[in-house]
Amino acid sequence: MSDTEADFRQRVEELVRQIPKGRVMTYGQLAALCGNARAARIVGGIAHFGDPSLPWQRVVNKQGGLASGYPGGRAGHKQVLEAEGIAVTDDYYVNIASLLWRPDDRQEKSSPQITLL
DNA sequence: CGAGTGACCGCAA
DNA sequence: ATTGCGGCCACTC
Secondary structure (H helix, E strand, C coil): CCCCCCCHHHHHHHHHHHCCCCCEEEHHHHHHHHCCHHHHHHHHHHHHHCCCCCCHHHEECCCCECCCCCCCHHHHHHHHHHHHCCCECCCCEECHHHHECCCCCCHHHHCCCCCCC
8 A cells, every 4th residue: 555545644634734714623533534533542642743833723622622732721722713713612612513624515615715824 | 673652532330 | 411431543752
């Protein structure tokens, strides 16, 4: 397997990179889309050692709660998410029910202009 | 090369 | 309903 092998982390990073602004994804979903639904923890590990330039801030757990190891703590994470246009509760929870984004969701169809970053 | 850990998830009492 | 525990895979030292 050398054609589309692309290390697990590379695929995850690619997906995270494609997460549009104002949307969030769950670690489990990223892992599942990557092929290993049980590798949810790995996604978190990659988030810590992967490319810090990626919008890991848009990646939250299945409960919609912010991660704990984010630089600056959940407080900083909350600030960044709010800056992205995502509403965060005082308990550091986001409404994934409305903000959960899927790779097959064509948000560009309804958004003529994409303002990423 | 081996062992430990982790930004999680799911299930059991 | 809440709390606690284990498991799983990949990454790092």
